[in-house]
Amino acid sequence: MKWVTVIIKPFKLDDVREALAEVGVQGLTVTEVKGFGRQKGHTELYRGAEYVVDFLPKLKLEIALSDDILEQAVEAIVGAARTGKVGDGKVFVSDLEQVIRIRTSETDIDAL
Incomplete structure (x- = not known):
């Protein structure tokens, strides 16, 4: 199982x-x-004063995936989120050791 963390531009959600x-x-x-x-x-103008916006708004997506659909999911994310401009985002893939569904106590793939 994998834990996928994705940073994208908000309008691409x-x-x-x-x-x-x-x-x-x-x-x-x-x-x-x-x-x-x-x-x-970037810099913005507000009421005649110029100021710098250091931190830009983004969305963070977190997804638990089985190994068999990981590659397809990453390709789908990259294809859908790409604008071709700086700031499109990143995809981080990590190993996921255990998942437990609280309601039923199912574990791992059954809990996804």
Whole structure:
């Protein structure tokens, strides 16, 4: 099993969700986050004053996946989230040792 953490631009959420549904992903968690990377923020004008926005709004998606759909899911995420511009995001894949569904006490793949 794998734990996939994805950082994307907020307006790409629906595209990514639909692409994941097509490959069989049944659930994910979304968190609004802020951050910067190579994009490094930007300057904005507010009421005549210029200021720097260092941290840009992003979304963090967290998904537990079985190994058999991992490659398809990552391809779906990358394809749906790509705009071709700086700041499109990242995909992080980690090993997931154990999953337990609280309601039924099912474990591992059965709990996904």
